[in-house]
Amino acid sequence: MDEAMWAFGRVSGFVSLALFTASVLLGILNRSGRPLLVLPRFSISLLHRNIALLATVFLGLHVGSLLLDSFAKLNPVDIVVPFLGSFQPFWQGLGTAALDLVLAVVVTGLLRHRIGQRSFKAVHWLSYGIWPVAMAHALGNGTDVSRGWFLLLAAASAVAVAAALLWRLSPSFLETSHARQGNLP
Amino acid sequence: MTTHLHIDWTSCDGRGLCTELLPGVLDRDDWGYPLARGKSGRERTDVPLRDADREAAHEAVRLCPKLALSLWDGEKPEPGRRRPGQ
Numbered sequence: 001m002d003e004a005m006w007a008f009g010r011v012s013g014f015v016s017l018a019l020f021t022a023s024v025l026l027g028i029l030n031r032s033g034r035p036l037l038v039l040p041r042f043s044i045s046l047l048h049r050n051i052a053l054l055a056t057v058f059l060g061l062h063v064g065s066l067l068l069d070s071f072a073k074l075n076p077v078d079i080v081v082p083f084l085g086s087f088q089p090f091w092q093g094l095g096t097a098a099l100d101l102v103l104a105v106v107v108t109g110l111l112r113h114r115i116g117q118r119s120f121k122a123v124h125w126l127s128y129g130i131w132p133v134a135m136a137h138a139l140g141n142g143t144d145v146s147r148g149w150f151l152l153l154a155a156a157s158a159v160a161v162a163a164a165l166l167w168r169l170s171p172s173f174l175e176t177s178h179a180r181q182g183n184l185p
Numbered sequence: 186m187t188t189h190l191h192i193d194w195t196s197c198d199g200r201g202l203c204t205e206l207l208p209g210v211l212d213r214d215d216w217g218y219p220l221a222r223g224k225s226g227r228e229r230t231d232v233p234l235r236d237a238d239r240e241a242a243h244e245a246v247r248l249c250p251k252l253a254l255s256l257w258d259g260e261k262p263e264p265g266r267r268r269p270g271q
Contacts, residue, residue, distance in 0.1 A: 031250075176199060
């Protein structure tokens, strides 16, 4: 049973990170206001939300299974307070910090209509910080880091997110940027 | 009693989700902002909706990335009492 929890804890961590990567990419695409191939803008918006929620579910499974596992030596307090862990407290603490911040982003995202755009956006911006923290946690704390497939996945994710970020900062990012910079079609 | 879709122009950023969800009601101008089809004056800001468009309008209110849309029935409520999603 312990073996199963350990295996599941690792796999769910990868799945969660991969889904969060997809969610960050979709979020940036969503912000550009552009449709993608056959997907209209509102589908990208819904996909961004649903993939983020799915990633959060896997994050819950990741933490839950490692709580029940005896290798990981995770205490309930490690879920809330970072850097107190018994095994690699710094790298594990990054995971705790990411978990807490993800919960803040999810809760404010679900309550967007109630708390207003400004508060929602202020918290949602944290996502840009959470992703590298989660990736650092995976690389620093993961026990499968030396595997080729993991490094490949991590490198591909980092390249994709960095490229999306550069695109986000470029002047032609918005779908309407051409017209809004004074060039009528 | 006609339902109206209110567009808050100070919040709107012309992201285009509403124009996708309500293609028969809203067109898009060159800068991406929604433009009520065949309407003028105040009805460009408080767009009257047919019953058939109500559901799509609800979705648009829910999904607007800038929370710039709201729905109201009958008499126009005080601006302060209008809440997104209602």
